[in-house]
Each structure stands twice: as structure tokens, then as C-alpha cells.
Amino acid sequence: METVITVAVIILMIAMGMFLIHLLNAQHDERIAAFHYSEAPRGSGRRSRPSRQPPNPLNRP
Structure with a gap:
């Protein structure tokens, strides 16, 4: 009986282990x-490059 x-x-x-693995998957x-995948995740360490043009103080093109 103990067996x-x-x-x-055990079964x-x-x-229960199979069910837990299924939920985690x-x-x-x-x-x-x-x-x-096309977007960089936040906090990935990437920085935007500074623009090569100096800022226009008069807001004119």
C-alpha cells in the first residue's frame, strides 16, 4: 500500500511540475x-546623437 x-x-x-512549466512558457x-524588435527597449543605454546643425535662436529656416 505504501508503494x-x-x-x-510522484506522479x-x-x-504539477508539467503544469507549472506550461504556465511559465x-x-x-x-x-x-x-x-x-524594431524598437530599442527603454534603458538599453542608447543615446540619441546630437544634431550637427547649430540651433537657430530666431526660429527661422
């Missing part, structure tokens, strides 16, 4: 789908 309970507990733990897939 049956032990095997049942239950494996099933689904969450990861949602994050990947939401990320736009």
Missing part, C-alpha cells in the same frame, strides 16, 4: 509577442 501512495505522489508531483510567449 502505491509513493507512486501516486502528482510530475503533473505561456507567459514567456506573451512577453515575446508584446516585444517589438
Whole structure:
């Protein structure tokens, strides 16, 4: 009887682990789908380059 309970507990733990991995994979897939590869993520360390033209103080072209 103890063997049956032990095997049942092991199977239950494996099933719970599989379910947890499934949930984590689904969450990861949602994050990947939401990320736009064409945009730099915030805080990536990239800085915009300063413009080569001096600022026009009179706002005229």
C-alpha cells in the first residue's frame, strides 16, 4: 500500500511540475509577442546623437 501512495505522489508531483512549466512558457510567449524588435527597449543605454546643425535662436529656416 505504501508503494502505491509513493507512486501516486510522484506522479502528482510530475503533473504539477508539467503544469507549472506550461504556465511559465505561456507567459514567456506573451512577453515575446508584446516585444517589438524594431524598437530599442527603454534603458538599453542608447543615446540619441546630437544634431550637427547649430540651433537657430530666431526660429527661422
